[in-house]
Amino acid sequence: MPGKAKSAATMICLGASEIMMGKTSELGPVDPQIVIEENNELKCFSLYNIVKSYKSVFNRAVNSKGNLQPYLQQLSYYDAREIEEYISMCS
Numbered sequence: 001m002p003g004k005a006k007s008a009a010t011m012i013c014l015g016a017s018e019i020m021m022g023k024t025s026e027l028g029p030v031d032p033q034i035v036i037e038e039n040n041e042l043k044c045f046s047l048y049n050i051v052k053s054y055k056s057v058f059n060r061a062v063n064s065k066g067n068l069q070p071y072l073q074q075l076s077y078y079d080a081r082e083i084e085e086y087i088s089m090c091s
Helices: 008-014 047-062 069-075 080-090
Strands: 033-038 041-046
Touching (some): 041 047, 047 069, 047 080
Antiparallel strands (some): 033 041
């Protein structure tokens, strides 16, 4: 959209010594993305959403009073080291 700088464009602006914007211009949030291959198809995911979904499943597992197996199965799709790296990238 004209007049808007989102994500990568915002990062470029932050490296400038001067930014000229009109009254209706805006800078958007920085949301790091990652490309993952699934079933021979490349998919782009928001790191924020990956971390948010991991934390949601983890918290449901911690607060579960019953069978943990469904949560453990879901958590097996995540690599805790990668999640920590994603958290540092989103901070």
